[in-house]
Amino acid sequence: MTSEYLIYKSLLVVLVFVITLVVAMYSTYAERKIAAFLQDRIGPNRAGPFGLLQPLADGVKMFMKEEVIPGTSNKALFILGPAISILFSFLTGAVIPWGSAVNIMGSEYSLQIADVNIGILYLFGVVSMGVYGIMIGGWASNNKYSLLGAIRASSQMISYEVAMGLSIIALVMTTGTLSLNEIAAQQQGWHWNILIQPLGFLIFVICAFAETNRAPFDLPECETELVGGYHTEYSSMKLGFYLFAEYINMFISSAVIATFYFGGYNMPLIARFVHDSNALAILGVVFLFAKIFFFIFCFMWVRWTLPRFRYDQLMNLGWKTLIPLSLLNIVITGAVMMRHEIFQLFVK
């Protein structure tokens, strides 16, 4: 535990923190631009060139707005809600392998903050804690729309966590590890997990949409029924935190999808052209971010393509379609992995 090590890890933490913030900030801009593109409009174009300063203007607006804390609400929990929400969104970035190791002056520097051997479980645990922010905020607002939104959000997240966990189990069976770094490293070249686990990928993506409360699963903040859902009573930067947490979750989900199923920082054929390991590592980071941005685009694309589900449809999809499908996926994965043993059983 040298001081050099501590400095490098702290630098990495700050870097990941800042990048997450910037990506989340510009996701709001991208969302508006993509929405405009899909609806044949122009979108924000007043603040700066192409409206690029729009997120900054929005941020300043959020900070400057009047802060209203409802008189009847539970004040401590009311403030705690958005704080928990954004805290657990940031925590997930710790186990994502942002790139392969960089070699600087003879010592290896991994581009992952914490290579824990239970990375997937850590991720899962943090995601399951995210629901507290919404529940506490919705309850403390002391507003029936907020409470309904909070209850919808939490039951939706609990339901889809099951299918998500089951789809990850099939992935763990094929990769044989719970460490995200190893999963990313295994997918060198063309060995992307999507080719091995297409059904698991589909289930995982649907669950990721539901876990981030994005359309078509954005029932917790369904404007037509619940005003604003769990953040109806929030104003100023507390509302900003809730909205920001959603964009951070989207960014991290995209990173996880890219790492689990699309090779993480790997890109086929690139090792033929670039031989320097440091250059490869930096290119890997670029590729990972390209994949992440593509998935963020998909999140937004789906939002402006599919209409919102009805609540019973949501529950039916989660419990009666996705969970049986993911169980089937586990059985098929197991059968394919044990095909030689099963074959010998029939030959004898």
Add this chain to the structure above:
Amino acid sequence: MITTYLFGFLSFLAIMFALMVVLSKNPVHSVLYLVLTFFTIAGHYVLLNAQFLAAVHVIVYAGAIMVLFLFVIMLLNLNEETEPHKSVWLKASATVAAGLLLVVLVGSLKGAETIVATNKFDPNIGLIENLGKSLFTDFLLPFEVSSILLLVAMVGAVLLGKKSIK
């Protein structure tokens, strides 16, 4: 050395949060303190190098069971006003009973001798590879039987949740 300090700190937090669970008037606060207690216990598991257990503890207890607790309490809308007030007699008898329990505990601990652990602590025992191996070799039968237990609970829940049984 640092683990000793961490152990002391975590234990202090765990006991404090556990006390707050009992002492706070608002049931929602109680549930949230219980979640914090589970976190400190997960911290203890990490100190024992049992990361798998820590993660599963957080996922299952803090992430799933306590969410359902919070759910029920929020829907019942329990708060400080609706808390039932017990009579003085009940409070007095509870105090006497708890005091007697303390006397029993102190009495039994007074005569006990401290045991020194004979086999050395294996830091690798909590790692997921070793845990999986022992679960699927030495403890295969109990492990599989416990799945039947869960199935029974699930069937029971479905049966209770059904509106009409024909």
